[in-house]
Amino acid sequence: MLTIVAYSQNAASQTSNSIVQNTMNPIDTFIERKMKESGLIGIGAAIIINKELVWAKGYGYADNENKIPFTPNTIMNIGSIAKTFTGACLMHAIEDKKLSLDEDINKYLPFKVINPFFPNEKITLRNLATHTSSLADRYPFYDSTYYYGGDSPESLGNFLKNYFEPNGKYYTSENFLKHKPGTYRDYSNIAAGLAGYIVEIVTGKKLNEYSKQYIFNPLKMDNSGWFLSEIKLSDHSKLYDKQGDTLKSIQLYGLPTYPDGGVRTSVSDLSRFFIALLNEGEYKGARILKKQSVEEMLRFQFTATNKPENITLNELNSGIFWATKRNVTRIGHSGSDPGVKTEMLSDLSKEVGVILFTNTSLSEKDMFKYYFPISDELYKHGVKLKEAKK
Numbered sequence: 001m002l003t004i005v006a007y008s009q010n011a012a013s014q015t016s017n018s019i020v021q022n023t024m025n026p027i028d029t030f031i032e033r034k035m036k037e038s039g040l041i042g043i044g045a046a047i048i049i050n051k052e053l054v055w056a057k058g059y060g061y062a063d064n065e066n067k068i069p070f071t072p073n074t075i076m077n078i079g080s081i082a083k084t085f086t087g088a089c090l091m092h093a094i095e096d097k098k099l100s101l102d103e104d105i106n107k108y109l110p111f112k113v114i115n116p117f118f119p120n121e122k123i124t125l126r127n128l129a130t131h132t133s134s135l136a137d138r139y140p141f142y143d144s145t146y147y148y149g150g151d152s153p154e155s156l157g158n159f160l161k162n163y164f165e166p167n168g169k170y171y172t173s174e175n176f177l178k179h180k181p182g183t184y185r186d187y188s189n190i191a192a193g194l195a196g197y198i199v200e201i202v203t204g205k206k207l208n209e210y211s212k213q214y215i216f217n218p219l220k221m222d223n224s225g226w227f228l229s230e231i232k233l234s235d236h237s238k239l240y241d242k243q244g245d246t247l248k249s250i251q252l253y254g255l256p257t258y259p260d261g262g263v264r265t266s267v268s269d270l271s272r273f274f275i276a277l278l279n280e281g282e283y284k285g286a287r288i289l290k291k292q293s294v295e296e297m298l299r300f301q302f303t304a305t306n307k308p309e310n311i312t313l314n315e316l317n318s319g320i321f322w323a324t325k326r327n328v329t330r331i332g333h334s335g336s337d338p339g340v341k342t343e344m345l346s347d348l349s350k351e352v353g354v355i356l357f358t359n360t361s362l363s364e365k366d367m368f369k370y371y372f373p374i375s376d377e378l379y380k381h382g383v384k385l386k387e388a389k390k
Helices: 014-038 079-095 125-129 156-164 189-203 207-216 267-278 291-298 364-388
Strands: 004-007 042-049 052-063 239-243 246-250 323-325 330-337 340-347 352-358
Touching: 014 042, 014 052, 014 364, 042 267, 042 364, 052 267, 079 125, 079 189, 079 207, 079 267, 079 291, 079 330, 079 340, 125 189, 156 189, 189 207, 267 291, 267 340, 267 352, 340 364, 352 364
Parallel strands: none
Antiparallel strands: 004 052, 042 052, 042 352, 239 246, 323 330, 330 340, 340 352
């Protein structure tokens, strides 16, 4: 039996609440069925209509063993959606004239980052943020950097120095692509880590502190942080992996390149940040970025030519840690990590947004069979809600 927790935030009226509840009833049945078929343990979801959170709900369990419900206030690491926070911090530092998107990153760093295949070409923050930096996540090494059981003991700066300096213990030419910076899109977590580190260098504050000052506190995101040491562990979801008939628990983990995926937050908290980005930097009177900064962050600045045959070209449009997704019909970001699959996506008009968390890893095939249909169904209901509220 799935536990379902309803949650409403600032509903406009009793009539609005009635519309939401009546319209959402079918989604409960759909999600319950997909969870039962797939083995997904817990889900949190929210729908945003015209920059307002109109519905949020939890399904299943944050802790399967102790039957603790998954709610919109359950905390979970959100994978690469964290890059949008790094992007917002980057844009804030630019507002303060501490950074430029088009300056050589070596102007800011205490060590040099040079692609050995293009040693005379500069790499910019815009390259880092649009995944056109020519810096590569070297697998399986990158996966081996996850630290299970707590926050990573290795500092961000130490890791990056060892990865990019020729005498560093992690250095190899395989850390770089044989493509000129700015010409080729290749998704890079390491580059996001480097962007976050540059924010730390120029502001004199760790990214978690900078985020708290300029994002979490203004938006009253009280259940959010970058490290396990910053959040209430009793409210943090456990993580699971479901492969076939086998379900196993995954230890909570940290990673040295935390700006690429380290944020821990709830569906409720994340909705505030997402609304602020969709609403030109403002949420209920709290402004986290200037309108021009948000426009630059969300503006598509690079269209990849290295597209897989089964993906349309525009699907690879990149903003500042922002992208088009799902057959070019949605904008925002998604995230994947062990025991984690998340989405924070809006339609192109920014009228209907969906946030979706699950604490369970599935095979890629099963993600397409179960997780993405839940996301699509939420959008359909969001469109119905939008029409019902007119």
